[in-house]
Amino acid sequence: MHKLRILITVPFSISIIIGCTEKAPVQPNLSPEIFSIVTSTVLTDYRLPVVLFCVAYDFEFDPLSYLWSCTSGNFLGGATNDTVVWQGAKPSGTDTLTFTIAAEVTDGHSNTRDSLQIKAVNGDLYYDTGEPFVDAPDTYGLYNGVWDAGEVFFDLPSSRSNPAVGDSLYEFPTLNGSYDNTNGYFDEYELFTRPGDISIDPTWPILYTYNVYSHGADWQTNFWLYDTLHSTWTDRNSDGLFEPPW
Ligand SMILES: [Ca+2]
Ligand SMILES: [Ca+2]
Ligand SMILES: [Ca+2]
């Protein structure tokens, strides 16, 4: 009984093995490779779009499809090309928001994913100083660091608006003849002012980087551009242009 079973099964097994070796071997698919995601910047003002480019390759020359995603913000013009334009959401106040941007590439068989982080800031940082003035001592010889009626001040141009964000109401800043105190708004002269060190000279609580007697006439032609000699604001996205936080 046992001898009979061996005689039947052994030739059958050999025929299966021979049949397999005759077939062409199945090549596994090679997944597409993402070499890098190239970005125009990793730190931006949230109002400024960022261009991203996914550098991907398929070693079998399969056609590639792209799909981008982000934790927040929008892809202007779609998210299915190798190059996309992304714009972040608005951070609150002067916060910095971090976004993760991901690209997924497929050759129709398998996917490859890569991502990077972009930080978005809500404008550049300036000092809300009010116009520079000469503080006067009280009867005890002390300076209070704030402008009081009668103290000498230097009138500087201001319009409290900004062409950098397409403000159509922008008017060239003009002198108004009165003292402008700290007001919670951005005034153009605040590109060039910062609180002074009262321990150095208490009569000048606000430092101004141009000649105060010129009343702004000696400002650079384009005062929105960062100027290492005179600008007192922080260019948080390093684009050399002032974007006020609002
Ligand atoms: Ca004072
Ligand atoms: Ca004024
Ligand atoms: Ca102000």
Ligand SMILES: [Ca+2]
């Ligand atoms: Ca800037």
